[in-house]
Amino acid sequence: MRILAIETSCDETAIAILQGTGNDIAIEVSLVRSQIDIHAAYGGVIPEVAAREHLEMISSMLARTARADGEGIDAIAVTAGPGLAPALRVGVEVAKTLAWAWKKPLIPVCHLEGHIYASWISSKPPQFPVLALIVSGGHTELVLMHDHGNFERLGETLDDAAGEAFDKVAKMFGLPYPGGPAIAALAERGDSKVFHFPRPMLDRDDAMFSFSGLKTAVLYELRKNDARIHDETFRSNIAASFQEAIVETLVEKTMRAAGKLAPKSIVLAGGVAANTVLRDRLKEAGEHRGIPVYVPALQHTLDNAAMIAVAGYYRAQHGENAVDPLTLVVNPNQDI
Ligand code: KG4
Ligand code: ZN
Numbered sequence: 659m660r661i662l663a664i665e666t667s668c669d670e671t672a673i674a675i676l677q678g679t680g681n682d683i684a685i686e687v688s689l690v691r692s693q694i695d696i697h698a699a700y701g702g703v704i705p706e707v708a709a710r711e712h713l714e715m716i717s718s719m720l721a722r723t724a725r726a727d728g729e730g731i732d733a734i735a736v737t738a739g740p741g742l743a744p745a746l747r748v749g750v751e752v753a754k755t756l757a758w759a760w761k762k763p764l765i766p767v768c769h770l771e772g773h774i775y776a777s778w779i780s781s782k783p784p785q786f787p788v789l790a791l792i793v794s795g796g797h798t799e800l801v802l803m804h805d806h807g808n809f810e811r812l813g814e815t816l817d818d819a820a821g822e823a824f825d826k827v828a829k830m831f832g833l834p835y836p837g838g839p840a841i842a843a844l845a846e847r848g849d850s851k852v853f854h855f856p857r858p859m860l861d862r863d864d865a866m867f868s869f870s871g872l873k874t875a876v877l878y879e880l881r882k883n884d885a886r887i888h889d890e891t892f893r894s895n896i897a898a899s900f901q902e903a904i905v906e907t908l909v910e911k912t913m914r915a916a917g918k919l920a921p922k923s924i925v926l927a928g929g930v931a932a933n934t935v936l937r938d939r940l941k942e943a944g945e946h947r948g949i950p951v952y953v954p955a956l957q958h959t960l961d962n963a964a965m966i967a968v969a970g971y972y973r974a975q976h977g978e979n980a981v982d983p984l985t986l987v988v989n990p991n992q993d994i
Contacts, residue, residue: 659677661735661765662724662733663675663767663966664735665963666748667737667739668703668745668961669694669745670962671691671715672961672964678975685967688957688963690960693711694836696711701829705743712749716752720752728760733762733765734970735766735767735970736970740991753983753986754983764981767966770801770928771809772966774792779965780954780955784952785950787802789912789924790926790927791925793820793908793927793929794819794820794930796819798821800812801994802921806976807976811994813865813867815867815868820908821930823872825837827873827897836929838930839932841897841900842934842935845902845935848895848896851902853896855903856871856903858872869904879896880896909940909943912924912943923952928959931954931959941953
């Protein structure tokens with residue numbers, strides 16, 4: 659079965675083609691066009707600007723990916739939510755039109771489910787039950803995946819997502835959007851023991867997160883040291899200490915959930931999964947408990963359509979989920 663997948667939920671226009679037979683899947687094409695340089699000027703993603711850029715790019719990307727008559731494509735998968743409504747609408751309307759014109763099944767995919775499925779792109783698929791930690795710009799969630807298409811949300815953030823906290827701290831430093839990679843680079847040169855920032859929600863025996871207080875603690879520390887804000891050592895130490903607080907909290911909460919639920923594998927998903935310290939620390943913790951940890955290849959951690967194709971493929975395999983191509987609507991607040 660060959661799936662064409664489209665992803666436009668935020669600031670990446672992405673199209674992919676997957677060829678699959680049973681558990682053998684191959685990504686034949688994966689195009690990603692990032693708009694980061696455009697949004698960086700505004701300090702964040704502007705939904706209407708994102709939609710305009712998706713519109714400008716999507717036809718030519720499609721033309722490079724599929725034949726005009728849809729020959730060779732068996733189904734179309736598209737991100738229907740969560741995400742920015744105007745941005746989502748571009749991908750969804752294109753997918754609806756193609757499904758209608760080509761008379762192919764249309765499979766809406768949840769963006770978060772897509773992030774989890776990025777770990778199926780590696781050679782050996784994770785074993786169920788899978789405990790997934792989703793850490794992106796908009797979400798921080800722990801999810802227990804019992805089987806394909808069977809997700810149980812264990813907990814989420816009460817306020818800021820982990821990626822959002824990285825982005826906001828970067829802004830305090832005057833660093834461009836998205837701040838995660840910039841903070842991670844600064845942290846590499848810093849000492850994470852110089853400042854002790856709170857490890858939010860570690861006192862609670864559940865899978866809930868909260869990163870807004872941590873962000874405020876960083877803000878207070880910066881205000882207290884106003885004169886040193888341009889001092890590289892000071893900046894690096896703050897970045898390293900902040901990153902350490904986030905990583906320790908995420909890893910500790912994930913391992914506590916693993917201790918209770920005994921999953922066969924752990925999957926790290928979402929844009930913050932590009933963070934090297936988080937990747938290494940979660941792998942180490944999993945090894946310690948004897949649970950394999952799957953971390954997607956770097957190009958599959960940030961938004962892409964290959965992960966949407968995999969999620970759509972498994973939805974198609976399990977016989978459900980094709981929808982009427984004329985009535986599908988986006989769901990900006992969709993949950994897993
Ligand atoms: O999954 P994603 O591409 O978009 C959403 O679905 O939100 O995630 C983007 C988020 C941004 O907040 C960005 O700052 C963060 O991922 N990010 C990182 C790193 N690379 C990207 N955060 C920490 N360390 C990184 N290396
Ligand atoms: Zn994402």
